[in-house]
Amino acid sequence: MPLTLSSQHFAAGERIPSRFTCEGEDVSPHLTWSGAPEGTQSFVLLCDDPDAPAGTWHHWAVYDIPTDVAGLPEAYPADGRVGEVRQAVNDFGRSGYGGPCPPRRHGTHHYRFRLLALDVESLGLEDDPGCTEVEAAAEPHVIETAELVGTYSR
Numbered sequence: 126m127p128l129t130l131s132s133q134h135f136a137a138g139e140r141i142p143s144r145f146t147c148e149g150e151d152v153s154p155h156l157t158w159s160g161a162p163e164g165t166q167s168f169v170l171l172c173d174d175p176d177a178p179a180g181t182w183h184h185w186a187v188y189d190i191p192t193d194v195a196g197l198p199e200a201y202p203a204d205g206r207v208g209e210v211r212q213a214v215n216d217f218g219r220s221g222y223g224g225p226c227p228p229r230r231h232g233t234h235h236y237r238f239r240l241l242a243l244d245v246e247s248l249g250l251e252d253d254p255g256c257t258e259v260e261a262a263a264e265p266h267v268i269e270t271a272e273l274v275g276t277y278s279r
């Protein structure tokens with residue numbers, strides 16, 4: 126069974142509801158996953174916008190997610206540490222989720238939610254890393270990746 130990532134709020138390729146954007150409540154959507162491959166010791170969840178005018182914009186990085194966690198609830202707390210789970214500083218300059226907020230009249234942007242199954246329990250990062258630091262630290266440990274892409278425009 127392959128690793129899968131889904132949301133109860135939007136399907137792959139669908140528009141992300143405004144509640145989860147800067148035009149709404151700017152809270153994270155509910156996400157669930159299944160099918161962790163053998164050898165998985167933790168997960169990383171990333172969200173970015175490769176269509177941003179200045180290059181990829183990093184909206185969220187959640188890491189050191191234990192294998193007994195199979196999803197994140199809607200409006201996940203923005204704290205840098207929630208139990209064992211940690212969150213990076215996004216490109217908005219704050220910890221936690223920062224929803225879609227493309228420039229007005231810039232067309233449709235694609236928001237990639239990616240779940241990485243890792244072969245280590247912890248990335249061993251110092252407090253308050255950036256999203257790109259989390260992604261770089263995770264890369265050598267990736268066993269499998271699942272992706273869910275939603276769209277948004279203003």
